Amino acid sequence: MPHPVQQDSNSCGVIVTMMAKTVxxxxxxxxxxxxxxxKKEMADARTKFAxxxxxxxxFDIDNHCAMCSASKPPGSGPPTTDWIMCDTCQRWYHDLCLGMGKDxxxxxxxxxxxxxxxN
Ligand SMILES: [Zn+2]
Ligand SMILES: [Zn+2]
Known part of the structure; x- marks a missing residue:
């Protein structure tokens, strides 16, 4: 069966998923x-899948972190955390989940x- 060929070293999962979807x-x-x-088509496919x-x-997008899907801070960290909203998609993220420092x-x-x- 003819099929597209992977052009980089890290898109095998994207290609397998697209092949399965096509089948x-x-x-x-x-x-x-x-x-x-x-490279661009693989990046676009990743974004589309995500x-x-x-x-x-x-989960409720307005009250849960888009990274960990929880409303409370992740893991055994502090009981409170700061949040940041994406200016493009309006999803919220814990600063902890992004690994962001205060600065x-x-x-x-x-x-x-x-x-x-x-991004
Ligand atoms: Zn989170
Ligand atoms: Zn966004």
């Missing part, structure tokens, strides 16, 4: 594997800040 969508016919595998998973998840957080709040999905 399932075409079933029972034979799939036509025609998606691109350039957004699809986040959009399909059940980074203040700087990010003072200017336009895009999360990992929108």
């Amino acid at each position: 399932m969508e075409a079933f029972p016919a034979l799939p036509l594997m025609s998606f691109g595998t350039s 957004l699809g998973i986040l959009n399909g998840s059940v 980074q957080l203040l700087h990010a709040r003072a200017s336009k800040w895009d999360c990992v999905l929108c």
Whole structure:
């Protein structure tokens, strides 16, 4: 079966997922594997998968961290934490989950800040 070929060393998971999706969508016919595998197409596919998973998840986007999906700070950290909202998608993130220090957080709040999905 002809199929697109991986062009980098780290997109095998993206390509396998896209192949599986193509097979399932075409079933029972034979799939036509025609998606691109350039660096940009792989990055776009990752973003699309991530957004699809986040959009399909059940947590309340306004009160839960988009990184850990919890409303409380993660793990055994302090009982309170700071939050930051993405200026593009309006998702909220714990500063702890982003590994942001206080200086980074203040700087990010003072200017336009895009999360990992929108960056
Ligand atoms: Zn979090
Ligand atoms: Zn965002």
